[in-house]
Amino acid sequence: HVQLVESGGGVVQAGGSLRLSCTHSGYTSSRHCMGWFRQAPGKAREGIAGIRRDGDEYYADSVKGRFTISHDNAKNTGYLQMNDLNPNDTGMYYCAATRAWRNGGYRLESGTFNYWGQGTQVTVS
Numbered sequence: 001h002v003q004l005v006e007s008g009g010g011v012v013q014a015g016g017s018l019r020l021s022c023t024h025s026g027y028t029s030s031r032h033c034m035g036w037f038r039q040a041p042g043k044a045r046e047g048i049a050g051i052r053r054d055g056d057e058y059y060a061d062s063v064k065g066r067f068t069i070s071h072d073n074a075k076n077t078g079y080l081q082m083n084d085l086n087p088n089d090t091g092m093y094y095c096a097a098t099r100a101w102r103n104g105g106y107r108l109e110s111g112t113f114n115y116w117g118q119g120t121q122v123t124v125s
Helices: 102-106
Strands: 003-007 010-012 018-025 033-039 046-051 057-059 067-072 077-082 091-098 120-124
Touching: 003 091, 018 033, 018 091, 018 120, 033 067, 033 077, 046 067, 057 067, 077 091
Parallel strands: 010 120
Antiparallel strands: 003 018, 018 077, 033 046, 033 091, 046 057, 067 077, 091 120
């Protein structure tokens, strides 16, 4: 049974930082890729960062240079370090995993990812 659990969300002032964690079970870390998505109220879910099995990282333009995705296979945990946050970063943040990156992974498309967490709320004031 695959399970992903996000943590680390909260309320932060503009310019501040947060680190989100995604602890997962039920699949082999080294054989899967991870992505982070967010959804602001009234908006569609947006892919913001992805990391392939080989460690290559991909970012949406909206977060490039501010957010960093990483993964620790030994801990079965992925991370999203978020710096220089602004109110536009407010939303529910989700981690997701897939074994098959495909072309959709490069575009951070949600349909590429099979397994999803329940989300953690980030609010930037």
